[in-house]
Amino acid sequence: MRWFAEGRRKDLPEPAPLPSQFSEKFGMGLQTPSGKLEFVPELLKRHTADNPERPPLNRYIPSWEGLRSDLARRYPLQLIATHSRYSFHTHCDGKNSSVNSIDDHRALIGGHRFGLLRLNPTDADIRGIGHRDLVKVHNGRGAVICAADVSPLVSAGAVKSYEASAEFQLIEIEGERVEIGGCMNMLTPDRPQTAGTSSMSPNSCLVQVEKWRGAEAFMLGPAA
Amino acid sequence: MSKWNLIIKVGRCENCQNCVIAARDEHVGNDFPGYAAPAAANADSPIRILRRVQGDSHMVETTYLPVMCNHCDEAPCMRAGGGAIRKRADGIVIIDPEKARGRKDIVKACPYKAIVWNEELQLPQIWIFDAHLLDQGWPQPRCQQSCPTDVFETVKLDDGAMAEKALREGLKVLRPKLGTKPRVWYGGLERWETCFIGGSVSAQVEDVVECVTGATAALYVGNQKIAETVSDDFGDFRFDGLAKDGGGYRVEIRHALGRAWRNCELGESVYLGEVRLFPSANGTGGA
Numbered sequence: 001m002r003w004f005a006e007g008r009r010k011d012l013p014e015p016a017p018l019p020s021q022f023s024e025k026f027g028m029g030l031q032t033p034s035g036k037l038e039f040v041p042e043l044l045k046r047h048t049a050d051n052p053e054r055p056p057l058n059r060y061i062p063s064w065e066g067l068r069s070d071l072a073r074r075y076p077l078q079l080i081a082t083h084s085r086y087s088f089h090t091h092c093d094g095k096n097s098s099v100n101s102i103d104d105h106r107a108l109i110g111g112h113r114f115g116l117l118r119l120n121p122t123d124a125d126i127r128g129i130g131h132r133d134l135v136k137v138h139n140g141r142g143a144v145i146c147a148a149d150v151s152p153l154v155s156a157g158a159v160k161s162y163e164a165s166a167e168f169q170l171i172e173i174e175g176e177r178v179e180i181g182g183c184m185n186m187l188t189p190d191r192p193q194t195a196g197t198s199s200m201s202p203n204s205c206l207v208q209v210e211k212w213r214g215a216e217a218f219m220l221g222p223a224a
Numbered sequence: 225m226s227k228w229n230l231i232i233k234v235g236r237c238e239n240c241q242n243c244v245i246a247a248r249d250e251h252v253g254n255d256f257p258g259y260a261a262p263a264a265a266n267a268d269s270p271i272r273i274l275r276r277v278q279g280d281s282h283m284v285e286t287t288y289l290p291v292m293c294n295h296c297d298e299a300p301c302m303r304a305g306g307g308a309i310r311k312r313a314d315g316i317v318i319i320d321p322e323k324a325r326g327r328k329d330i331v332k333a334c335p336y337k338a339i340v341w342n343e344e345l346q347l348p349q350i351w352i353f354d355a356h357l358l359d360q361g362w363p364q365p366r367c368q369q370s371c372p373t374d375v376f377e378t379v380k381l382d383d384g385a386m387a388e389k390a391l392r393e394g395l396k397v398l399r400p401k402l403g404t405k406p407r408v409w410y411g412g413l414e415r416w417e418t419c420f421i422g423g424s425v426s427a428q429v430e431d432v433v434e435c436v437t438g439a440t441a442a443l444y445v446g447n448q449k450i451a452e453t454v455s456d457d458f459g460d461f462r463f464d465g466l467a468k469d470g471g472g473y474r475v476e477i478r479h480a481l482g483r484a485w486r487n488c489e490l491g492e493s494v495y496l497g498e499v500r501l502f503p504s505a506n507g508t509g510g511a
Binding site for chain 2: 101
């Protein structure tokens, strides 16, 4: 931004310089309507007046699905579903790849490789969940069976999984339909993080977690 | 006679699992006659990374420990395996892919759980130190080649020189009391084996709770002071290098803003959390 600070014409190489982006002279000033830094962006003032989620001036907006929502009474844990560490999205996940065999990617329980759900020992203890127990992670959108990874690396009140799964496997056990491929996208909201934008919202998601049956029950399930 | 040794620097591993995947890539479906039969895709990995998490938020510390066949000089598997397992002159242990067929008992012989069972071929298998590659002139096994954080160091030394290096660099082996004489050494193993007691010192200053920098924390066993340290800019203090299951400790903290103390029982590492100072009776907090 040195060129702008010193009032020079923009002298940085651009792959496709577009004269139309500049309001006055091509290459002079920034590409805002005013040509200056805008703390309250003119474009947002013009175009998002009807969108309360995009105020021109940044301010705190309480999460529409967070620990202070009404929904938190039923689903008290905040699910953070991050990018996968050992697969690139769904690439190298599932599909018999070697990455599947990484213990911290998927846990082999009862002959099936479950996705992991990390949770704090406090949250695990009150639910009677032990390390590598199977757990049901659920909310109004569905239920996914994961293997618990209990450690203080996650704060109490939050649980963490990966957001990408190459597997999607719905099974029905005693009238209950659950997903066992680790497809947490079933649980996360369909809406964008901010209305009117392209922004997925894998971290604005409330869930409840409970200990699921043992692996033996699960192994009987698919055979039925 | 110089022999192969692998040195693992404990604090450097951050669990990327490249070494695990590289070992799988090298052996799954690949036959190296005289060294190892193809590994099974669904078998356990011969290189594993163990995890230890100490303390609690926010003073939490994670340590990852890569473990694999130690290529012991007094290998329990060789005693169990008879002629099915041999030790090469360069120190590397090889389970014969022909003679060891059906020998599931060999898996149990290893106290380090480093032998995996290949159900398909009915074979016990290990990480072979990539002997097939070293014999072709590779200076290092694939775990080292694929490691982005320089966890591994491969050295070929005679046993005397290696013992000296271990002494000089503080290298240890896993479970030395077993007398197995591993050829895989660990640097910084204290981080895996010892514990810490830590806490965060705060004090009420007018109507604000502040982190207290420069508070003196002393660690006592009974009446004997065994260590002293000073809190950092976040009020955090920490005593490292304590033995697991070390019994009862007492931490005493003093600062111009006040004093505090805590008792704790050390099994695994303890994070005492926020320790609030209370103004001392004489107003100076000195002791």
